Amino acid sequence: MFGVLGMLGGGALASHAYSNSRQSIPNSAYGSTLWRNETIEKLFPATVGDTPNYTYEVSDKKVAQWSRMGISQDTSCAKGLSGETKETAEKLGCKAVLRATYVDLTGEMVATVAIVVLPKGTAGQEMGEYLDKQEHADVPDAAVVPFTVPGTLAAKWRENRRNGMGGDALGGDLPYAIAVTTGAVDGRTSGNLPGEFGDYGANDEDRKPWMDAANALSEIFYTNLGNLER
Known part of the structure; x- marks a missing residue:
């Protein structure tokens, strides 16, 4: 009997050890440095999309909704953000x-995603609170300076073509905020209906698809950064 119990106990220990080896335990010290240590391909995957029930990685082509057009080599805070968003971040x-620019798979919507690197502490949370207020403002700040990518669908992506913004923040051991601006590939602008056509929230409704897309992208990159922590 003792021998059988010993064998069972050994098997349980081995099973427990294997189970532990499969666990992903976040490394809090790594979180604040992953923006310098992870490859740019992991920070800004070639394609990204929503991950229902976390079944897939955001970069899995099975959930692809956006394709990357290009990645900016300029990491300046002053040149990557604009307006009150820049002032708040600084x-x-x-x-x-x-920053990286993406186009949705219909080829109609363009977006620039910005990962804002902040000091550890409360800065991430404060930036997140600011971005949340902007999403609900009557006239939201455009937030991110578009990154133009010549020779692609984002070749004409400019500041005066921004239609929506969204953002999120991780905070804690991951001192980052995600800010996104969206626009139309063909340059159509929204939220500037003339006279009475813009009354009673019509401008907000016209801008809503762009705001929703920007917010959805910020959530995708929120998930991606969280997955990179180890």
């Missing part, structure tokens, strides 16, 4: 802004 100690 006050919070912005270290860098990493």
